[in-house]
Amino acid sequence: MPQFEFDGVRIAYLDEGQGDPILLIHGFASNKQVNWEYPGWVKLLVEDGRRVIAIDNRGHGESQKFYDPAAYGAPIMAEDARRLLDHLEIERTDVMGYSMGARISAFLTLNHPNRVKRAIFSGLGYGMVAGVGDPEPIASALETDRIQDVADRTGRAFRAFAEQTGSDRRALAACMRSSRQKISEEDVSRIERPVLVAVGTKDDIAGSPKKLAALMPHADVLDIPGRDHMVAVGDKVHKQGVLAFLNNVEA
Template structure:
C-alpha cells in the first residue's frame, strides 16, 4: 500500500478507482483493510464509480506508531486526513468515518468545511457530544498481559479485536487515552454539510443517532436494524443507505 510522510509522520493509505472521491476513516483498533476492504466497502464504492481513498490512522495498520497520548487525538488525526488530501491533490471529498473515524470526520468537516462535500458518521451518535464512556478500562485491557485477565466487557471486546487484527496494543492504549474528544452541541450545529448518521439499533456505545442528527441543519438518520457496534459496519442496509445518500444529487 502507498505511504506518504509529513512533519516526520508516516501515513499509509489506499487509493483505488476513478470518479468522485470519497475518504474512508476507520474506527479505533481497526485499519483500512479490516474496516473497509474486508466488509466489501471499497469494491462497492469503486463499482459505484468513485475514487476511494482510505487512510490508516496514526497508531493503526501500516501507519507510524506513537506511544505518547499527546501524539494522538481526533483533531490531530483529522489533520493527518487533511494532509492526505493535500498529498493526493484532492480539493473536495465525501467522507465516511466509523466510530472514532466519525469523530475524526467531524473535526475534519468543522476545521476544513471547504474540503468536505458531505459526510457519513457511522457507529457514533450523540456520544460524539456526550462521550462514550471511560477510556481507561479499554486502555488497561490493551495493556494487560493476557485477554483472560480482562474483566471489563467493553475492554475485553476491544482487546480481542486488537489481537485479531495484530495491532500494536501499546500504541492503541496511547491513542485511547486521548482520541475521543467531545464536540459541543454548538460546534456540531455548525456542520452545515449534508450528513448521514448511521448506527446499529443494538449499538450500546454510539449514543442516540437522532439526538446527534437533530443538532445539524442537514442531517438524517439511518438505523441499521439488529446490529451492534462491532458488526454494523458490514451490514447491507448500511451500504444501501450510504449509496442512496451519496447519490442524492439534491443533498
C-alpha cells in the first residue's frame, strides 16, 4: 500500500478507482482494510464511478505507531487526512467516517470547509457532542494481558476487535487516552455542507443520530435497522443509503 511522510509521521493509504473522490476514515482499532475493503465499500464506490481514498489513521493499520497520548486526538488526525489530500493534490472531496472516523471527519469539515463537499458521519450520533463514555475501561482492556480478565463489556468488545485486526494494543491505548477536544452544539451547527448521519438502531455507543442531525442545516438521518456499533459498517441498508445520498444530494 502507498505511504507518505511528513514531520517524521508515516501515513499509509489506499487509492483506487477514477472519478469524483471520496475519502474514507476508519474507526478506532480498525484500519482501511477491515473498515472499508473487507465489507465491500471500496469495490462498491469504485464501481459507482468514484476515486476511493482510504487512510490508515496514525496508530492503526500500516501507519506509524505512537505511544504518547499527546500524539493523538481527532483534530490531529484530521490534519493527517488534510495532508493526505494535499499529497494527492485533491482540492475537494466527499468524506465518510465511521465512529472515531466520523469525529475526525467533523473536525476536517469544521477546520477546512473548503476541502469537503459532503460528509457522512456513520456510527456516531449525538455522542459526537456528548462523548461516548469513559475511555479508561477500553484503554485498560487493551493493556490487560488476557482478554479473559477483562470484566467491562465494552472494553472486552474493543479488546476482541483489536485482537481480530492484529492491532498494536499499546498504541491503541494511547490513542484512547488522548485529549478529547469537545465539539459543541455551536460547532456542529457551523457545518453547512450536506451531511448524512448513519447509525444502527441497536447501537448503544453512538448516541442519537436525529439529535445530531437536528443541529445542522443540511443533514439527514439514515437508520440502519437491527445493527449495533460493531456490525453496522457493512450493512446493505447502510451502503444503499450512502449511495443514494452521494448520487442525489447536490454538494
